[in-house]
Amino acid sequence: MIQTPYYLIDKSRLLQNLQRIDLVRKQSGAKVLLALKCFATWSVFDLMREYMDGTTSSSLYEVRLGHEKFGGETHAYSVAYADHEINEVVSHADKIIFNSLSQFERHAGRAAGKPIGLRLNPGVSSSGYDLADPARPFSRLGEVDPARVAPFIGQISGFMIHNNCENRDFARFDALLGEIETRFGALLPQVEWVSLGGGIHFTADDYPLDAFCARLRSFSERYGVQVYLEPGEAAISDSASLEVSVLDTLYNGKQLAVVDASIEAHMLDLLIYRLQARVEPNAGPHRYLIYGKSCLAGDIFGEFDFPQALEIGQRLSIRDAAGYTMVKKNWFNGLTMPSIAVRELDGTERVVRQFGYHDYADSLS
Ligand SMILES: Cc1ncc(COP(=O)(O)O)c(C=O)c1O
Numbered sequence: 453m454i455q456t457p458y459y460l461i462d463k464s465r466l467l468q469n470l471q472r473i474d475l476v477r478k479q480s481g482a483k484v485l486l487a488l489k490c491f492a493t494w495s496v497f498d499l500m501r502e503y504m505d506g507t508t509s510s511s512l513y514e515v516r517l518g519h520e521k522f523g524g525e526t527h528a529y530s531v532a533y534a535d536h537e538i539n540e541v542v543s544h545a546d547k548i549i550f551n552s553l554s555q556f557e558r559h560a561g562r563a564a565g566k567p568i569g570l571r572l573n574p575g576v577s578s579s580g581y582d583l584a585d586p587a588r589p590f591s592r593l594g595e596v597d598p599a600r601v602a603p604f605i606g607q608i609s610g611f612m613i614h615n616n617c618e619n620r621d622f623a624r625f626d627a628l629l630g631e632i633e634t635r636f637g638a639l640l641p642q643v644e645w646v647s648l649g650g651g652i653h654f655t656a657d658d659y660p661l662d663a664f665c666a667r668l669r670s671f672s673e674r675y676g677v678q679v680y681l682e683p684g685e686a687a688i689s690d691s692a693s694l695e696v697s698v699l700d701t702l703y704n705g706k707q708l709a710v711v712d713a714s715i716e717a718h719m720l721d722l723l724i725y726r727l728q729a730r731v732e733p734n735a736g737p738h739r740y741l742i743y744g745k746s747c748l749a750g751d752i753f754g755e756f757d758f759p760q761a762l763e764i765g766q767r768l769s770i771r772d773a774a775g776y777t778m779v780k781k782n783w784f785n786g787l788t789m790p791s792i793a794v795r796e797l798d799g800t801e802r803v804v805r806q807f808g809y810h811d812y813a814d815s816l817s
């Protein structure tokens with residue numbers, strides 16, 4: 453048995469998302485790139501690259517990882533490239549996407565003839581979170597004014613527009629794309645490609661894939677552009693768990709259990725967005741607050757129901773632990789870092805990465 457704590461990536465679950473992605477590629481003509489900011493655990497890229505066209509990135513290290521570990525088409529994007537980074541970024545990228553016209557003017561001369569993209573911001577989004585809303589007031593994410601972009605159009609081969617966030621509603625996606633067309637419609641036929649970013653949860657069970665694919669195809673045909681999608685969450689949703697063990701049980705007005713991982717260190721996104729983790733089946737007469745083992749008072753995975761009273765040593769599985777987890781894990785409290793394991797398609801499980809004291813010490817000096 454693998455020692456807890458560990459993230460367990462289940463390739464069969466991952467495959468379900470990947471097959472839907474493949475269907476979208478075939479039916480819509482869109483190319484699909486994995487957003488590495490969400491998930492960059494390269495041990496499963498062997499499977500992912502069969503169903504996706506490549507990767508997109510948000511930094512020098514991500515574009516390098518995408519190029520070296522995933523292959524296929526590699527898009528480089530960054531909110532701002534530093535002067536000392538740009539040559540290396542270009543060496544790893546097939547396309548270089550600038551966040552602003554000032555970044556474009558500063559660095560485009562060093563793009564070595566590679567296609568150049570620009571991020572546009574339509575000023576509307578589907579984000580329910582201020583923190584993740586690219587259209588928030590005074591946003592720095594992309595150019596908002598088509599008139600400012602127009603003079604540069606001859607040097608720009610495509611646009612990237614990321615304005616969806618956890619959007620499960622096709623009608624909302626459709627309406628937002630309409631708003632993009634209204635604002636930037638005159639520019640779109642003048643470029644070769646448009647990336648619609650991530651945040652579209654098109655791999656969800658009930659998502660109307662036929663309508664989605666038809667909308668993407670008609671957009672592509674109307675403007676004569678290659679469409680790209682950049683799923684993070686949609687590519688990996690529910691394809692991993694965080695496997696933990698109960699270390700202690702207590703009572704303080706409620707039943708409490710402490711597990712050998714931490715929401716702050718190992719599922720930080722949930723804490724940032726104030727969401728509770730998922731434990732299933734979450735049914736039964738024994739209700740517990742599941743605490744992490746860091747010293748943070750509010751290190752709580754959530755409150756869940758169990759069929760029996762929890763016992764020390766008992767294992768729990770925290771669901772949906774692939775997106776924005778492993779990429780955000782940190783050494784807070786010097787806690788044992790969960791290893792990473794993969795459940796292969798034949799059901800066998802193997803540990804692909806273990807972390808120890810030296811990884812902690814080497815992250816500091
Ligand atoms: C430019 C861009 N593309 C893709 C993504 C991936 O989004 P998601 O994981 O919500 O699909 C993000 C998220 O930050 C992004 O900023």
Ligand SMILES: NCCCCNCC[C@H](N)C(=O)O
Pocket residue numbers: 581584585616617618650651684721725727
């Ligand atoms: N699961 C809690 C909300 C997550 C929001 N994700 C935001 C990431 C995204 N790609 C973005 O910042 O646009």
